[in-house]
Amino acid sequence: MCGIIAYTGSQEAAPILLDGLHRLEYRGYDSAGIALLHRKRIRCWKAAGKISILRQRLPETTAGQCGIGHTRWATHGAPTDENAHPHTDSELRIAVAHNGIIENADVLRAQLMAEGVSFSSETDSEVLAHLLGAFDGSLIDAMRTVLPRIQGTYGLAAIDREAPDTVVVARLGSPVILGIGDGEMLAASDMSALARHTREIVHLDDGEVAEMTPRGFQVTTLDARPSQKNTTQLSGVLADYDKGGYAHYLHREIRDQADVVERTLSGRLDTRFSTAHLGGLNLAPRELLNIRRIKILGCGSAFYAGMSGAHMIEQLARLPVSAEAAAEFRYRNPVVEPETLYIAVSQSGETFDTLAALREIRRKGGHVLGIVNSVGSTIAREVDGGIYMHAGPEVSVASTKAYTSMLTVFALLALMLGRLRDVSPQRGNALVEALQGLPDKVRETLALEPAIASLAPMLVTAHSAFFLGRTSAYPVALEGAQKLKEISYIHAEAYPSSELKHGPLALISSHTPCIVMLPNDELLHKSLSTLEEIRTRGAPVIAVTDADHPRIRELSDEVIHIPQVEPLLQPVIAGIALQLLAYHSAVLMERDIDQPRNLAKSVTVE
Structure with missing residues (x-):
């Protein structure tokens, strides 16, 4: 800004x-x-x-x-x-x-x-x-x-x-x-x-x-x-700040994401020990084993990425992990515990609220890691250690490739902490292989762009849209709603699917498109019951899924069938599909996609 x-x-x-x-x-x-x-x-x-x-x-x-x-x-x-x-x-x-x-x-x-x-x-x-x-x-x-x-x-x-x-x-x-x-x-x-x-x-x-x-x-x-x-x-070269032949920076940055994931992973996968190598943490294995909980702090898309990261780390490392909006953290007089690891997430490394939270934690004696994209930024210089994303310059106000890079970094961190604690070598090896194959899965997702673009007309006439998902899919739904409202100005809300009948269902009608995240996991049958509830109210449904269940097609108006991946990495793939949906909706509405109204790329004031 x-x-x-x-x-x-x-x-x-x-x-x-x-x-x-x-x-x-x-x-x-x-x-x-x-x-x-x-x-x-x-x-x-x-x-x-x-x-x-x-x-x-x-x-x-x-x-x-x-x-x-x-x-x-x-x-x-x-x-x-x-x-x-x-x-x-x-x-x-x-x-x-x-x-x-x-x-x-x-x-x-x-x-x-x-x-x-x-x-x-x-x-x-x-x-x-x-x-x-x-x-x-x-x-x-x-x-x-x-x-x-x-x-x-x-x-x-x-x-x-x-x-x-x-x-x-x-x-x-x-x-x-x-x-x-x-x-x-x-x-x-x-x-x-x-x-x-x-x-x-x-x-x-x-x-x-x-x-x-x-x-x-x-x-x-x-x-x-x-x-x-x-x-x-x-860092970066002049060409990194150009559109590269695309109509919008945002489109280029979406299309760049396979290369971004490769850069984020480069040199960080340890096939010998089936783990991740993250040398910038400045924490010895013994110190990492002494951690009792993790708190992740960020704003906007970084906060939503942190929510996904919390789920990844908790699943693999079996540590209690939570994410919180950095802007709220310091104003509630937080308890800073010596055995808690704090992680500050920011693309620019200059986000004011995240920096203020970091300083409050360090003032109280807490240990803070940073996940940032900008080398030499203030957060990068003030944390105790951290991980550079290597996403390259992100020019469009709405974050795409940086968000995807954040998710990839969290997957690496979850793998490393998991191997220290609870993950077997066999499971670790499977995760390493899944991460190695992630760039190709991203390319497969990007190849779906024409099909996803064809669904944009379902959204452009809507006054509101709902994004729904359970557990690991809920943060993806939050980010999908964020992208749609940021660049298209369509009102969009995200809810956990389990909360639908606790209030939001009153707003579901034939005029409210619902984008439902349906990962192929143990909760798929419960997510299908959510589809039933929405369908009964006549709402248009776009399902985003890597599952082949026949009921998905029966209960949905349209299906975005994303590539199957390791469930831990599914938010990366689903997030990219939602970016494309938001982008093409905004294109149809002739919005100022790279510089949406009232928004700034780097929020350096409170």
């Missing part, structure tokens, strides 16, 4: 800033702007709406080799030209682009207005420009004076007309990454904006501020103590 790009060097800044903003579009935004510094003068161009509108407002030539840009996702104030970033002070000395939320903005605004300052926007962020502009000194000293007064979160970049080739950036709770070039420096809130220009990056930590010039950078704390930073190599 929101995006920052900054540049200082020998090239004209405007094209670089605009390209960076374009690559940040996937995070979600409703306005954009840039500010350029040239000959001790700051000029700003801003526009509500798409970056294409901003491009039209720029003159043919825009001089300036130092500047900042921003894509805004509205929080304080409507998406208007005035509320778009960057913001300036009254004297046009300072320009600021800010991600995050200033919780005491109203107090600061009132103080500034009492001093005679006039505001031109409704945003909380504008107070930063006026506070920095009022400081009589260097921009970095102004940052060190002003930022301790800020309550909330920030990832910000600022320029000062008195320092013609300098950009100052700072971070507290919202990511900022430096990109090191040849005679130039960049900064961004996301690696995608840096991929074209650099392979060497530095992550800022909370409470740090960096001063960048074309000659290099210096990172210090807010109290001016030097920070020693290690550079890392940018």
